[in-house]
Amino acid sequence: MILVLGGARSGKSRFAEGLAAGCALERHYVATGRAFDDEMRDRIARHRTDRGDGWTTHEEPIDLVGLLRLIDDPARVVLVDCLTLWATNLMLEAQDLAARSAELAELLPNLKARVILVSNEVGLGIVPENRMAREFRDHAGRLHQMIAACAAEVYFVAAGLPLKMKG
Amino acid sequence: MILVLGGARSGKSRFAEGLAAGCALERHYVATGRAFDDEMRDRIARHRTDRGDGWTTHEEPIDLVGLLRLIDDPARVVLVDCLTLWATNLMLEAQDLAARSAELAELLPNLKARVILVSNEVGLGIVPENRMAREFRDHAGRLHQMIAACAAEVYFVAAGLPLKMKG
Amino acid sequence: MILVLGGARSGKSRFAEGLAAGCALERHYVATGRAFDDEMRDRIARHRTDRGDGWTTHEEPIDLVGLLRLIDDPARVVLVDCLTLWATNLMLEAQDLAARSAELAELLPNLKARVILVSNEVGLGIVPENRMAREFRDHAGRLHQMIAACAAEVYFVAAGLPLKMKG
Numbered sequence: 001m002i003l004v005l006g007g008a009r010s011g012k013s014r015f016a017e018g019l020a021a022g023c024a025l026e027r028h029y030v031a032t033g034r035a036f037d038d039e040m041r042d043r044i045a046r047h048r049t050d051r052g053d054g055w056t057t058h059e060e061p062i063d064l065v066g067l068l069r070l071i072d073d074p075a076r077v078v079l080v081d082c083l084t085l086w087a088t089n090l091m092l093e094a095q096d097l098a099a100r101s102a103e104l105a106e107l108l109p110n111l112k113a114r115v116i117l118v119s120n121e122v123g124l125g126i127v128p129e130n131r132m133a134r135e136f137r138d139h140a141g142r143l144h145q146m147i148a149a150c151a152a153e154v155y156f157v158a159a160g161l162p163l164k165m166k167g
Numbered sequence: 168m169i170l171v172l173g174g175a176r177s178g179k180s181r182f183a184e185g186l187a188a189g190c191a192l193e194r195h196y197v198a199t200g201r202a203f204d205d206e207m208r209d210r211i212a213r214h215r216t217d218r219g220d221g222w223t224t225h226e227e228p229i230d231l232v233g234l235l236r237l238i239d240d241p242a243r244v245v246l247v248d249c250l251t252l253w254a255t256n257l258m259l260e261a262q263d264l265a266a267r268s269a270e271l272a273e274l275l276p277n278l279k280a281r282v283i284l285v286s287n288e289v290g291l292g293i294v295p296e297n298r299m300a301r302e303f304r305d306h307a308g309r310l311h312q313m314i315a316a317c318a319a320e321v322y323f324v325a326a327g328l329p330l331k332m333k334g
Numbered sequence: 335m336i337l338v339l340g341g342a343r344s345g346k347s348r349f350a351e352g353l354a355a356g357c358a359l360e361r362h363y364v365a366t367g368r369a370f371d372d373e374m375r376d377r378i379a380r381h382r383t384d385r386g387d388g389w390t391t392h393e394e395p396i397d398l399v400g401l402l403r404l405i406d407d408p409a410r411v412v413l414v415d416c417l418t419l420w421a422t423n424l425m426l427e428a429q430d431l432a433a434r435s436a437e438l439a440e441l442l443p444n445l446k447a448r449v450i451l452v453s454n455e456v457g458l459g460i461v462p463e464n465r466m467a468r469e470f471r472d473h474a475g476r477l478h479q480m481i482a483a484c485a486a487e488v489y490f491v492a493a494g495l496p497l498k499m500k501g
Binding site: 174293 | 344345455460462467470492
């Protein structure tokens with residue numbers, strides 16, 4: 001399992017897609033973003049165009065754990081893009097983020113598919129004034145730590161360039 | 168002297184605690200956070216639980232320089248967690264952050280204890296709209312530069328994984 | 335061509351100046367910041383003092399491409415500080431940031447001068463609530479990717495310490 005971290009428009013998705021393309025496996029893409037406004041719809045469409053053909057796409061904003069179980073197969077590489085949007089969706093639905101994160105972290109090492117997870121690093125700015133934003137970045141940080149601990153490789157991407165943190 | 172930088176919930180405290188535990192020295196923990204609301208009290212309590220036993224804890228939100236002088240001893244490892252909260256406290260008391268930072272940077276190379284300093288990297292987000300936040304991140308950046316310049320080792324921690332920047 | 339990325343007060347300008355000073359070339363400094371208020375005027379003056387003598391300074395907030403063409407010379411090292419302020423100025427004038435960025439990325443590999451570009455990494459904080467700020471960090475991220483792709487060397491600077499990402 002591989003974790004790819006990076007900032008906004010850091011090239012993390014493209015880098016993760018390159019990793020997936022490097023495996024001679026059936027490519028599955030899990031989009032967690034919800035197209036609730038035009039800005040988000042544009043972002044999703046642009047990602048789809050950047051990605052090109054050769055992918056089976058699944059859209060799942062909430063039940064990531066269920067979907068990963070369902071599509072798990074050793075003949076597949078599954079790219080999840082991204083954990084931050086999934087966590088945002090959970091928070092907006094007032095779900096227990098800590099519990100959902102623990103479920104995901106527990107499932108990942110048991111999957112047979114090759115899994116690549118993309119996530120946004122959001123904890124390197126000034127402390128947000130908004131309490132929900134502070135809670136969110138705490139959750140995101142803990143989630144990244146849990147997943148990085150069991151990942152085989154962890155990359156930090158900036159300006160399209162990967163820095164290997166683990167593996 | 169070692170500087171450990173990282174984002175919110177990046178695992179920087181835990182990594183620093185591991186470094187301290189690796190020395191066969193008497194462990195002292197300097198907590199700079201002030202428990203002025205429930206959120207902060209929770210955060211401090213969680214850190215204390217994560218840390219476990221085997222530490223002598225000092226709470227000092229303002230006079231870090233005085234405390235470090237007082238508890239300095241070659242038989243000790245002193246972990247300061249964290250510089251960002253100390254700088255926040257100084258700013259809220261309208262103290263001269265540049266002067267206090269210079270005092271700290273001057274003291275550090277002269278201490279006999281092994282010192283490990285934890286601090287938050289806060290300068291990698293969008294420019295804050297709030298002027299005080301902009302000043303704060305400028306001060307924090309300058310403080311990190313001063314301390315990194317005289318540190319033996321500097322680490323940047325993300326997702327619980329350390330990246331050695333110096334040493 | 336060299337790209338130097340870093341956060342606010344990370345020491346990226348000073349590191350870039352050191353790289354420029356290391357070349358035995360005529361030193362040109364391109365300041366893109368606009369002194370529209372006292373805070374900005376202070377920042378520019380402090381940078382000028384930090385830099386010292388031995389530089390020819392050009393101030394160009396908008397037409398960076400035109401200026402780089404004009405002063406291009408194989409006997410020169412040209413330090414642009416910084417791309418983020420240039421992009422901010424373009425956005426405030428409602429210019430087409432994507433088009434201007436593409437022009438710059440196209441020009442850079444064809445310049446004869448040794449060029450060093452400094453830019454702020456702004457995409458590692460929580461998603462900004464302000465839509466313009468979100469657009470800005472998307473543009474900045476794409477610009478960094480384009481430039482990093484054709485740069486010979488890319489550095490990420492934190493606490494005054496450079497981390498080589500490429501080269």
